[in-house]
Amino acid sequence: xxxxxxxxxxxxxxxxxxxxxxxxxxxxxxxxxxxxxxxxxxxxxxxxxxxxxxxxxxxxxxxxxxxxxxxxxxxxxxxxxxxxxxxxxxxxxxxxxxxxxxxxxxxxxxxxxxxxxxxxxxxxxxxxxxxxxxxxxxxxxxxxxxxxxxxxxxxxxxxxxxxxxxxxxxxxxxxxxxxxxxxxxxxxxxxxxxxxxxxxxxxxxxxxxxxxxxxxxxxxxxxxxxxxxxxxxxxxxxxxxxxxxxxxxxxxxxxxxxxxxxxxxxxxxxxxxxxxxxxxxxxxxxxxxxxxxxxxxxxxxxxxxxxxxxxxxxxxxxxxxxxxxxxxxxxxxxxxxxxxxxxxxxxxxxxxxx
Amino acid sequence: xxxxxxxxxxxxxxxxxxxxxxxxxxxxxxxxxxxxxxxxxxxxxxxxxxxxxxxxxxxxxxxxxxxxxxxxxxxxxxxxxxxxxxxxxxxxxxxxxxxxxxxxxxxxxxxxxxxxxxxxxxxxxxxxxxxxxxxxxxxxxxxxxxxxxxxxxxxxxxxxxxxxxxxxxxxxxxxxxxxxxxxxxxxxxxxxxxxxxxxxxxxxxxxxxxxxxxxxxxxxxxxxxxxxxxxxxxxxxxxxxxxxxxxxxxxxxxxxxxxxxxxxxxxxxxxxxxxxxxxxxxxxxxxxxxxxxxxxxxxxxxxxxxxxxxxxxxxxxxxxxxxxxxxxxxxxxxxxxxxxxxxxxxxxxxxxxx
Numbered sequence: 001x002x003x004x005x006x007x008x009x010x011x012x013x014x015x016x017x018x019x020x021x022x023x024x025x026x027x028x029x030x031x032x033x034x035x036x037x038x039x040x041x042x043x044x045x046x047x048x049x050x051x052x053x054x055x056x057x058x059x060x061x062x063x064x065x066x067x068x069x070x071x072x073x074x075x076x077x078x079x080x081x082x083x084x085x086x087x088x089x090x091x092x093x094x095x096x097x098x099x100x101x102x103x104x105x106x107x108x109x110x111x112x113x114x115x116x117x118x119x120x121x122x123x124x125x126x127x128x129x130x131x132x133x134x135x136x137x138x139x140x141x142x143x144x145x146x147x148x149x150x151x152x153x154x155x156x157x158x159x160x161x162x163x164x165x166x167x168x169x170x171x172x173x174x175x176x177x178x179x180x181x182x183x184x185x186x187x188x189x190x191x192x193x194x195x196x197x198x199x200x201x202x203x204x205x206x207x208x209x210x211x212x213x214x215x216x217x218x219x220x221x222x223x224x225x226x227x228x229x230x231x232x233x234x235x236x237x238x239x240x241x242x243x244x245x246x247x248x249x250x251x252x253x254x255x256x257x258x259x260x261x262x263x264x265x266x267x268x269x270x271x272x273x274x275x276x277x278x279x280x281x282x283x284x285x286x287x288x289x290x291x292x293x294x295x296x297x298x299x300x301x302x303x304x305x306x307x308x309x310x311x312x313x314x315x316x317x318x319x320x321x322x323x324x325x326x327x328x329x330x331x332x333x334x335x336x337x338x339x340x341x342x343x344x345x346x347x348x349x350x351x352x353x354x
Numbered sequence: 355x356x357x358x359x360x361x362x363x364x365x366x367x368x369x370x371x372x373x374x375x376x377x378x379x380x381x382x383x384x385x386x387x388x389x390x391x392x393x394x395x396x397x398x399x400x401x402x403x404x405x406x407x408x409x410x411x412x413x414x415x416x417x418x419x420x421x422x423x424x425x426x427x428x429x430x431x432x433x434x435x436x437x438x439x440x441x442x443x444x445x446x447x448x449x450x451x452x453x454x455x456x457x458x459x460x461x462x463x464x465x466x467x468x469x470x471x472x473x474x475x476x477x478x479x480x481x482x483x484x485x486x487x488x489x490x491x492x493x494x495x496x497x498x499x500x501x502x503x504x505x506x507x508x509x510x511x512x513x514x515x516x517x518x519x520x521x522x523x524x525x526x527x528x529x530x531x532x533x534x535x536x537x538x539x540x541x542x543x544x545x546x547x548x549x550x551x552x553x554x555x556x557x558x559x560x561x562x563x564x565x566x567x568x569x570x571x572x573x574x575x576x577x578x579x580x581x582x583x584x585x586x587x588x589x590x591x592x593x594x595x596x597x598x599x600x601x602x603x604x605x606x607x608x609x610x611x612x613x614x615x616x617x618x619x620x621x622x623x624x625x626x627x628x629x630x631x632x633x634x635x636x637x638x639x640x641x642x643x644x645x646x647x648x649x650x651x652x653x654x655x656x657x658x659x660x661x662x663x664x665x666x667x668x669x670x671x672x673x674x675x676x677x678x679x680x681x682x683x684x685x686x687x688x689x690x691x692x693x694x695x696x697x698x699x700x701x702x703x704x705x706x707x708x
Contacts, residue, residue: 099615107615107640109591170641237463261453261461264643270634277631280624283646286461287524289618290644292637 006132008060012050038130039064040341062130088158146309153314166296175199187245321347360486362414366404392484393418393510394695416484442512500663507668520650529553541599675701
C-alpha cells in the first residue's frame with residue numbers, strides 16, 4: 001500500500017487535523033499523482049461535518065486537485081510521468097451503464113465513486129480526497145491541465161468550473177443570449193467568466209450591493225441587486241437561461257419570472273432545507289422549466305479545461321497553507337473569500353518531516 | 355347588439371342562473387355561432403366563484419364550445435354558414451407579438467382574450483362564454499370539428515384535449531416512450547387517450563384504487579396506485595415524460611424520481627395553495643426538469659382536433675341540461691363525473707320562450 005499524509009476529520013465535531021493513511025498501489029490502469037494544489041469546496045465542509053448524513057470517518061476531503069504524475073500503470077496511455085494533471089469530483093464509475101456510455105459518468109446509474117467518502121472499489125474501505133500528499137486514480141478520470149493556466153488557480157475548475165460550464169453548455173448558452181447568474185460565490189464567479197467567454201450577455205444577481213462592482217470586473221455586463229424590486233422588474237421575461245448557484249433556501253419565483261417563454265432556470269446548489277415552493281403559475285403561463293445539474297462528465301470536464309485554456313480562464317483564489325484549513329472553513333461560511341481557497345500542498349512538507 | 359341568453363353568476367356566492375345579455379354584432383372578420391354543446395371545465399367553477407380573485411360579474415362561463423355557424427362577416431374565408439365549429443379558451447390575442455407570430459397565442463405577450471371574463475376588445479366590457487345560446491368570435495379563433503366525431507363528446511377537446519395534447523407534442527412523446535399520466539379526471543382521461551394514440555406506453559397514476567380498471571379501459575397499459583410504495587418503486591428512473599394533471603397540492607417528488615435522467619414532468623394543473631416544495635436533489639442528480647404548460651395555440655388546437663378525428667378520440671361525457679349546472683359543479687368538486695359534463699344547449703330553449 002501507498003503511504004499518504006493529509007488533513008482529515010476523525011468525527012463530525014472535530015476540526016480537520018493531520019492524518020496518515022494508505023491508498024492502493026497504482027494498478028495497470030492507474031496514475032499516481034503528487035498533489036500540488038487542492039481547492040476548497042463547500043461540499044468538503046458539508047462532508048467533514050456530516051451535514052448530509054452520509055460521512056464515513058475518518059474522511060479526507062478535497063476534489064479540486066491539481067498535481068504532477070509520478071508513476072503510471074502498465075496499460076496507461078493517456079498520462080505519463082511529469083504531466084500536470086487534474087482530478088475532480090469522481091475517481092471511478094461503472095463504465096457500463098447508459099449514462100457512462102454517453103460520457104455522463106456523473107449520472108452513472110450505479111453511482112459514481114466520489115473522490116472522497118466514496119467506496120474504494122479495489123482495496124475496500126473509503127476513498128480519500130485531495131487534502132493530501134498524493135492520490136491514485138484510474139487514468140480515465142485524470143484530466144490534462146492546459147500549460148498556460150496557473151496550476152493553483154486552475155484547481156477550482158475541477159469542481160466549480162465544470163459545475164457551471166456543464167449546464168451552460170447543455171442549455172446551449174452562446175452569442176445573442178442574455179444569461180442570468182444567481183449568486184456571486186465560488187460557483188457564481190466561475191459562471192460569470194465562462195458565460196461571458198461563451199459570448200453571452202451576462203447579468204449577475206446578488207443580495208450584496210458590495211458585490212456588484214466585482215461582478216462587472218469578473219465579466220458580467222450587468223449586476224442586479226435581487227432585493228431591489230424595480231431593478232428586478234426591469235429584467236422580467238427577458239432572460240434566455242438562468243444558472244442559479246445559491247444553495248441557501250430562497251424565493252425561486254423572483255428569478256423564474258425573469259425568464260422568457262420556454263426557458264430554463266437550472267439549480268446547481270442543493271439547500272439543506274427546501275426552498276419555498278415555487279409558484280406553478282410561473283411555470284404554466286410561459287411554459288418555463290426548473291431544472292438541476294450535477295458537475296459534468298469526464299470528456300466534458302476536459303472540454304471545459306481546454307475552453308478555459310483557450311480563454312485564459314481560472315478561478316480568483318486565495319492561497320492558504322493546509323494548517324489554515326479550519327479557519328478557511330469558518331471564513332467560507334461567512335462568504336469571506338474571493339472566490340475560492342486553494343491549499344498549497346507544499347505546506348504539508350513540514351508535517352511530513354515531523 | 356346581438357341578444358344572447360345563458361347561465362351565469364351575478365356574484366361569487368350566487369348559484370348560476372339564467373341571464374340575458376348582449377354580444378357585439380359580427381364584424382367583417384367575425385363568425386356568429388349557435389352553440390350546441392359546451393363542456394364544463396373546473397376553471398368555469400373557479401371563475402364563477404372568484405377563486406382566482408379576478409372575476410368581473412356578471413360572468414357567463416364555458417370555453418369548450420361546439421356549435422353551428424349561422425353568420426359570417428364579409429372578410430371571413432375559413433368558415434361558412436352551417437359549418438360545425440369549436441371555440442376553446444381564447445377568442446382573441448394581439449396577433450403581433452413574438453408568441454402570436456409563432457402560433458403560440460396562449461402565451462401572447464400582451465395577454466390573450468379569454469372566452470369569458472376577458473376584456474372584450476370591440477365593444478368594451480367583458481367577454482361572455484359558452485353556457486349560452488350563441489357567441490361571436492374572430493374567425494382565426496374558430497376551429498373545425500371533424501365530421502366523424504360526436505359533436506357533444508368533442509366539446510371537451512377544446513380545453514381538456516388541447517391542454518394534454520400540447521405538452522405531449524411539445525415534449526415529443528411517441529413510440530418507444532413510457533409516459534406517465536398523473537390523475538384520472540377530465541384532463542387525465544384525455545391524456546391517456548392521446549398519449550396512447552401517439553404510440554406511447556402509458557402508465558396512469560391515481561390515488562383511487564377504483565380508477566385503475568377504468569384507466570386500462572381508456573387505453574393505459576398500466577395503472578399504478580400512487581399511494582403504494584412498492585408499486586411506485588417499480589417505476590423509478592423509468593419514465594420518459596410525465597404529464598401531471600392534478601391541481602390539488604401533492605408531493606411532486608414521488609413522481610420526479612420516476613423520471614429517467616434528462617426527462618421532464620410537466621404540470622398542467624395550478625393548485626390554489628402551493629405543492630410541498632420539490633426536493634432539489636431529485637432535479638440535480640438526474641438533470642431532471644419540472645415544467646408547466648398552458649392549453650395550446652390555435653394551429654395546434656386544430657392539429658389536435660384533426661388528430662382526434664383520425665384516431666376517433668373524444669371525451670367520455672355525461673350530458674346535462676343547463677338547468678343542472680349547479681349540481682354538476684358540486685359533483686365535479688367530488689370528482690363524481692366520468693369524465694366531463696357537457697351541457698346540451700337545446701335545454702336553453704324552454705328558458706328562451708319564458
